[in-house]
Amino acid sequence: MKITPGAYCYPGTAMENKTGGWRTFMPVFDYNKCIRCAICEVACPDMCIHPDPATANDKGKCLYKADYDYCKGCGICANECPKDVITMTLEEK
Amino acid sequence: MAVNPNDKSKMSVVEGSYASAHAAKVARPQVISAYPITPQTHIVEELSQFMADGDIPGCEYINVESEFSAISALIGASAAGARTYSATTSQGLFLMHEALFNASGMRLPIVMTVVNRAVGAPINIWNDQQDSIAQRDSGWIQIYAEDTQEAADMVLQAFKIAEDKSVLLPIMVCMDGFVLSHVYEPVVLMDQKEADEFLPPFKPDVYLDPKNPMSFGTLGDPSVYTEFRYSQEQAMKNALTVIEKAADDFKAVTGRYYGGLIEGYSLEDAEVVIVSFGSLLGTIKDVVDEYRANGEKIGVLKVRAFRPFPTEAIANALKNAKAVVVVEKDISIGRNEGALFTEIKAGLYNTPARTPIISYMVGHGGRDIRPSHIKEIIEATKKVAETGKIEVESQFNEVKEELL
Numbered sequence: 001m002k003i004t005p006g007a008y009c010y011p012g013t014a015m016e017n018k019t020g021g022w023r024t025f026m027p028v029f030d031y032n033k034c035i036r037c038a039i040c041e042v043a044c045p046d047m048c049i050h051p052d053p054a055t056a057n058d059k060g061k062c063l064y065k066a067d068y069d070y071c072k073g074c075g076i077c078a079n080e081c082p083k084d085v086i087t088m089t090l091e092e093k
Numbered sequence: 094m095a096v097n098p099n100d101k102s103k104m105s106v107v108e109g110s111y112a113s114a115h116a117a118k119v120a121r122p123q124v125i126s127a128y129p130i131t132p133q134t135h136i137v138e139e140l141s142q143f144m145a146d147g148d149i150p151g152c153e154y155i156n157v158e159s160e161f162s163a164i165s166a167l168i169g170a171s172a173a174g175a176r177t178y179s180a181t182t183s184q185g186l187f188l189m190h191e192a193l194f195n196a197s198g199m200r201l202p203i204v205m206t207v208v209n210r211a212v213g214a215p216i217n218i219w220n221d222q223q224d225s226i227a228q229r230d231s232g233w234i235q236i237y238a239e240d241t242q243e244a245a246d247m248v249l250q251a252f253k254i255a256e257d258k259s260v261l262l263p264i265m266v267c268m269d270g271f272v273l274s275h276v277y278e279p280v281v282l283m284d285q286k287e288a289d290e291f292l293p294p295f296k297p298d299v300y301l302d303p304k305n306p307m308s309f310g311t312l313g314d315p316s317v318y319t320e321f322r323y324s325q326e327q328a329m330k331n332a333l334t335v336i337e338k339a340a341d342d343f344k345a346v347t348g349r350y351y352g353g354l355i356e357g358y359s360l361e362d363a364e365v366v367i368v369s370f371g372s373l374l375g376t377i378k379d380v381v382d383e384y385r386a387n388g389e390k391i392g393v394l395k396v397r398a399f400r401p402f403p404t405e406a407i408a409n410a411l412k413n414a415k416a417v418v419v420v421e422k423d424i425s426i427g428r429n430e431g432a433l434f435t436e437i438k439a440g441l442y443n444t445p446a447r448t449p450i451i452s453y454m455v456g457h458g459g460r461d462i463r464p465s466h467i468k469e470i471i472e473a474t475k476k477v478a479e480t481g482k483i484e485v486e487s488q489f490n491e492v493k494e495e496l497l
Contacts, residue, residue, distance in 0.1 A: 003313075003320050003321060004299075005324065005328075006198070006200035006261070006310065007310050007311045007313055008199075008307055008308065008310075008311070009307065010305075010307050011306050013311075014311075014312075017314070
């Protein structure tokens with residue numbers, strides 16, 4: 001990566017800046033409760049919850065996974081989930 | 094200023110503000126933002142008249158609701174690739190303070206005339222240079238004009254300097270309020286053909302465009318922030334040469350020249366040198382002429398560029414002096430001296446030069462500076478040159494004890 005005069009950049013370049021390291025609590029999913037409603041995907045302010053195509057059911061609905069490279073652990077997904085699928089868990093390394 | 098004899102027939106008597114507005118007009122600006130504030134108002138009024146008369150084709154003139162908006166509008170417009178101009182002063186410039194750093198950090202070549210005025214409190218609309226000096230560290234180039242012709246011509250030069258690919262920094266063209274902005278005197282109003290010959294259109298490499306989305310001034314975390322500041326400093330360093338080249342190019346087209354970073358006047362063999370910037374230089378030069386007529390070796394060093402600070406050029410210009418005095422219309426309260434004095438001393442400290450330097454702070458809030466004041470200052474400096482001793486390093490030239 002090189003810096004640019006005036007700190008200009010094109011869309012998507014923030015992908016290089018992996019912000020997952022800012023996280024204290026990580027969302028952990030209990031898929032037994034998941035109704036595949038996609039509210040967590042819509043609610044995520046960093047667009048880092050995505051459907052996993054490998055889990056598609058016969059109606060094409062998927063389970064959701066967080067991209068921990070970018071998830072900052074804000075907990076909005078856990079708060080919005082209507083079935084308490086997501087638990088914010090202290091991340092220890 | 095060296096008047097080109099061919100210019101006399103081309104001169105018209107206009108107000109300083111008109112001359113600057115006219116210069117901005119022939120620079121073919123694409124966006125002008127305007128907010129009135131004394132003593133700057135006449136510049137944006139004249140530009141408004143030019144717009145109404147259809148004299149600035151392809152330009153957008155934006156009446157904004159504050160100076161913060163005035164600079165913010167230009168930041169957006171400049172990032173979109175437009176050549177941009179505004180003018181402000183004093184409290185208005187202070188309201189811009191936060192956004193000034195953005196304009197510089199985003200490397201936008203905005204040109205703004207700063208009509209120098211004192212700042213409150215107490216409220217004061219008259220001239221000193223505290224307003225632009227207080228923006229010293231904002232990453233803007235600052236050039237101080239001596240007369241109305243230079244203030245106008247600097248607008249053209251400023252665009253050329255700012256838009257240079259090795260610079261890309263915003264510029265303040267500083268002219269003293271009332272003393273220059275409201276004075277009527279003969280100036281050459283540059284014709285469009287000459288302006289076009291000197292100043293090519295602005296063609297930035299990158300700019301905001303909905304067809305090719307991008308952002309300016311994005312996040313710079315601790316791992317990259319230093320490099321942004323470093324590159325701004327490099328751009329300022331590049332500006333040292335570009336400012337001189339713009340002055341030379343301007344001379345080639347118009348015959349008019351005011352110096353590059355600095356300009357000496359009767360400086361060659363001078364033993365006592367008086368250093369200053371802005372309109373004070375006119376009075377100073379007149380007084381120095383009198384001394385020279387009596388055979389006294391007094392010289393003047395005019396500082397045009399305050400940012401980037403021409404440390405080497407100044408050190409070189411002062412190397413033969415026996416004593417130097419800096420005269421300026423600002424103060425860093427708590428340091429008991431003006432910024433120009435502080436920086437000249439700092440620039441000389443790690444050099445072999447051990448020339449005694451003193452300073453007078455004059456003309457705060459528009460108080461008149463008469464030839465008699467300059468004579469007193471020169472006499473005091475002559476004494477320093479003779480004895481090599483400094484009694485008072487920096488002082489106000491006039492404090493009315495009866496008011497205290």
